[in-house]
Amino acid sequence: GMPPALCTALSDRAPELQDVSVFHFVSAYGWSTFAEGRAFRQLTPFCTNVDRDAVRAGAVEYLPFALWQAGRLPHGVGPFDYTLTTISPPDAGGWCSFGNSVWMNPTFVDNSRIVVAEVDEGAIRTGGGNRVHVDRIDRLVAADGVVRGKVRDAMARALVRSEDETAVAEVICTLVGMELVRDGDTVQMGTGAISAALAPYLTHRRELGIHTELLPGGIVDLIDAGVVTGRKKGTHPGKVVATGIALVSREELARIDGHPSFELYDFTYTDDIDVLAKEPRLVAVNNAMQVDLTGQANGESIGPWPYTGPGGQTAFAIAAAHAEDGRSVIVLPASYVSGGERRSRIVLSLDEGAPVTVPRSAVDYVVTEWGIATMRGKTLRQRIGELLAVAHPDCRPQLKEEAQRLYGWGL
Template identity: 35%
Template sequence: MYDNKKISIEEALNLIQSGDEIVSGFCGLEPMAIMSKLHTIKDRIEDVTIWYSLGMGNYPFFSNPEMKGRFITNSWFYSAGTRIAHTLGTVSYQPVHLHNGMVRKLQINYPRVFIGTASPMDRHGYVKVALSVLYEKEFIETADLVIMEINPNLPDVGGDTEIHIDSIDYVVEIDRPIPTLSSFPVSEIDKTIGGYVASLVNDGDTFQLGIGAIPNAAAQAFTDKKDLGVHTEMITSSMADLAEGGVITGKKKTLHKGKMVGTFALGSQKLYEFMDFNPSVVLFRGPYVNDPYVIAQNDNMVSINTALQVDLTGQVCSESIGTRQYSGTGGQTDTAVGAIHAKNGRSIIALYSTAKDGTVSTIQPWLSPGAVVTLSRNNVDYIITEYGIAPMKARTIKERVENLIAVAHPDFRKEIRETAFKYEIW
């Protein structure tokens, strides 16, 4: 049964046809061996669409402008490679919420091909998509052609990660390291912001945390907390550290008590080792984990996210620099909306007060022209910079303006205040 499905990378590539739509596994399930050779079929195909987000690699099929017309790459979350390729016109952005964005595509059409990564088959005929079930299972269940790279280095993670070998058409056996995410160095400013974030998190709270230096600093500031719980889109290295330190226990959770719940994981090799055969960590499908109504079932739910820019009314841009797409909406709206609807929930946005080496304020009277509103001003309870905490919940525009000016960088406060007065932002 299994042996009959084994093929080489070249044989896998030969199965791809002109006009195909291909969905790639996410993050740690990215089929890197196949993706790195995908460009080699350019002379015999055209109009092959690849859905590829938060990519771990920088592959010729989208980084080489000569591939235009051969490959069309769509992404709902940019990383370094796709961010650059966007300027070449080889990658296009798809605005979505994380909990249903890719799955909603199935309401339009079924992509013919899914290519991902899984663990070796067990004695019962199951493999595991052990680092992401964000959307993988939905597309495996509907694709005409499912090809999986089988990698023995994947951790064994519980939840809804099993797939029977009957659901897979072909396997390509590979042995490569799992993609990791380098640790973000934490500065003194990060530590200050992290301390303010931690002051809003209580013992027994359940939290969601993103990636980056500020989230890492916040996690480091949680070390004196007790019995925290996790309900998050992404399981991170900092969460593993807190769990091993006894800070995360999940004892007070009202949903999935005692479990760290996520829909994908990305971090260090140490994180993957922590997750391996760990019954306290479970991954469930993205449409469940990041459903705001599911998130809201967690009492004392705290959503902690970062931003690139906010305006004086509390609108948040977390994904673009003006018109230029930088990352993606991701799960920010999902988790913020879920948190504000939870009993005693809180939605927190944390960011630096300036950008471009201190020459630009990230708090502006209005967002930059073309900037994307990632998070409505109605879904933010607190905005934090290194200068303090600006409460937004139940505040008028006038109060929000005053609170945000108070946490803006001192070099820009006078100018921001004068502009707000001139344009009657109150």
């Protein structure tokens, strides 16, 4: 995870440093504060609220990267002189945990000359690849407990949704849980506002498995209820597999600590399409910001400007669509209101400059609060009809008119 004390110490040295390359991934630290100087050259493949503006200003370089291979850094990244990370205190055997955020830390450590670690007394332990031996750490620094507590509280606050968001998520998650997830499936849940809310809507299912990127809240309850067993998984049977745990309360994190069912691994492993291809019943549920009328999904950008990143969404979607009995599901609210005007998230074409996070060939279903649009096995004309039916009713007439004008078909 992010080591706040080490990040602060390094950034405090900005006046005396020049051209130090900093690679950060899903950063919670405001490196962009120092983007205008010459101290740090920053690179990230996934934006957060602390660096979006700096990426837009050109002060932080964005690396679009969506297909991962276990143990390998993205092209153009590393090796590193230093890795700064967070670990637990060593156990009796000298093994430390990366806590609830493994991310690419094992790969970073393997590709770094020197490893400096901030020791977090509150870091949890899990099974899997979530460990590093203290002998591999070159320098240890005590963590600031107050700062670590604020980070965890911020994670819990991120759970709060508006009344409208909650209502939309409830409808969509009910549709997904009732119609698209089946007993015995292995489920991936993206970290967006809707997909991360899915767990409580799976309580009627049995023998589910979990293989995901960031683990959202509610999974411990599903294990306790016998819903999640993992017995039918293609890999790591009986285990919940993820790279990190986010959007959970401190209480739930404490329940996961030491739980034998949870295994955290390096991000390059959990999101490796070769690994995902071994799950014959993978159901990938991911958020999008826009879906065009042919099924292409933008899940990472507002126009040309990165808002997050593809993360593992592309790999999970392709693997699920390719699986023997898998399903690639895109979820999103049908519309949003800006400046008092309702605007559709189902669009004729993605916004200018917006990327395609998931190609239409890897989208089986699109779900909004207005229903389920089936893309699998559908012609272009049929896809347009399906997506018009799940757009907001106020937006359908204009969308239909635009589609008829573009394609020249009667719809």
